[in-house]
Amino acid sequence: MARMHTRRRGSSGSDRPAADEPPEWSDVDTDAIEERVVDLAEQGHDPSTIGLKLRDEGVQGVPIPNIKLATGKKVTGILEEHDARSDIPEDLRNLLERAVRLYEHMEKNPGDHQNKRALQNTESKVRRLADYHRGDVLDEEFKYTYESAKRLLEDE
Known part of the structure; x- marks a missing residue:
């Protein structure tokens, strides 16, 4: 399957061995x-x-x-x-952190066109993932902006 923002294909990785029960040497309660x-x-x-x-x-x-x-x-x-779960899913939080970091970089370096494109791609991924999580984890009215991402990351 092709990657989201390039024409290249993904690299294959190793598969976890098929198992139905934990190994005998790992018998922890x-x-x-x-x-x-x-x-x-x-x-x-x-x-x-x-x-x-x-x-x-x-x-x-x-x-x-x-x-x-x-x-x-x-x-x-x-x-x-055990009520120890984070408010934001890990995948969305990682993308929001990257988007905020890139946005702040672009404010300091407006001529950095490569990172401008990286910011656009990251924001696109954030919007797609927010659509997936909207209603379950995120509010129905959540719209991605730099301010909303910054606020979500500070609240956590």
């Missing part, structure tokens, strides 16, 4: 995993970072290769149960 996930979220980590930390560091010294296999729930599901 699900309550301990959920407790560690909530602790990492309270420290300010994103769901993707939490997954990486549990894969690398583990719980009680035992790595957790796949949280969903070990607990039956995704990281975001665990965070929702």
Whole structure:
């Protein structure tokens, strides 16, 4: 499948091995995993970072290769149960941070045409993703502007 803002095709990546249950060497209690996930979220980590930390560091010294296999729930599901979920989805927040950073760069450097194009592409992605999340996570009246993005990021 082609990428959104170029004519190139995407690069293929490695696939996760097909498994129905966690490996035998990773037998940590699900309550301990959920407790560690909530602790990492309270420290300010994103769901993707939490997954990486549990894969690398583990719980009680035992790595957790796949949280969903070990607990039956995704990281975001665990965070929702414990009311530790972020107000803005991680993918949208990352794009908003990039758009705000590019906008501020463009105010200082108005002749930077390459980053002007990057800002346009990023804002396009933000609008498409906001359409996807509108109603569920975002307000129905949400419209992307630099001010609204800045306000959302400051509130979080």
